Amino acid sequence: MLYLNGQFVRIEDAKISALDRGCLFGDGVYEVIPVYSRQPFRLAEHIRRLEASLAAIGLSNPHHAEEWMALIAQVISLQDYEDQSIYLHVTRGATGERDFPFPANTTPTVLINPTPLVVPSAEVKATGVRAISHADFRWLRCDIKSLNLLPAVLLRQAAKQAGCAECVMFRNGMLTEGAASNIFVVKNGIIATPPKDHLILPGITYDVVIELAQQHQLPLEARRISEAEVRSADELWMTSSTKEVLGIIELDGKPVGNGCVGPLARQMDSYYYEFKQSIMRKPTSC
């Protein structure tokens, strides 16, 4: 069962107008929220990022935070599996004609679609994944979690065709992020990641990783990182709600460090796992 515009319906019965602006222009924003044991992970933070994305595109938020929480709790409770990936999007709704400026008085389209959460297996975490790199040819508001995902689609497809899991992007010789993840590098025991600005998505997992590093006294810097630093890093990680903390062992066919998942990636992944367990495996109210 998914939620669409005020109703809980089966996916086969969910209908959206062919003239929905999400469909015509990618005019909308989205979130992906991991749910462990029916507990949404960092829900308040996801809702805050959704609010920021909506405000950035001038789309008024159809729900208060408490309403979003209640809707998401309801969607979670309607599924027969425990660990879920909640995909949520809000578009500027449907109009009678295809016109670029905002139409007057449209009702936003709200979709909340759960699927079983698939995170990398212990084996994949241990072996790590390969990545390619590419120039970051996206726009200059990558801090908005926009539905316009064509660059990510093309780059992830290129990665897939190369037998890789991610595409690491550079803009003007500096690291930005992955096609659908944030990127961390490690050199001489120091973890670094690009700072939050308009060139990257402010990842929820990114924040958790930074907090965990602080908590466990691992040195971490949020700063600009050159392409040369990435190519000579000891370790490279990707982070996201669905990939969690995942080591990248090869970039463009060349080994990262010694070509194995590094000690800090393993350490951070185990902190992340412990954190997940302590926070999420508590008794559920759903």
Ligand code: PDD
């Ligand atoms: N993508 N950067 C980009 C461009 C992303 O698309 C994502 C997540 C992230 C990581 O953000 P978070 O830690 O909040 O998941 C960074 C999601 C998972 C997706 O589009 O499916």
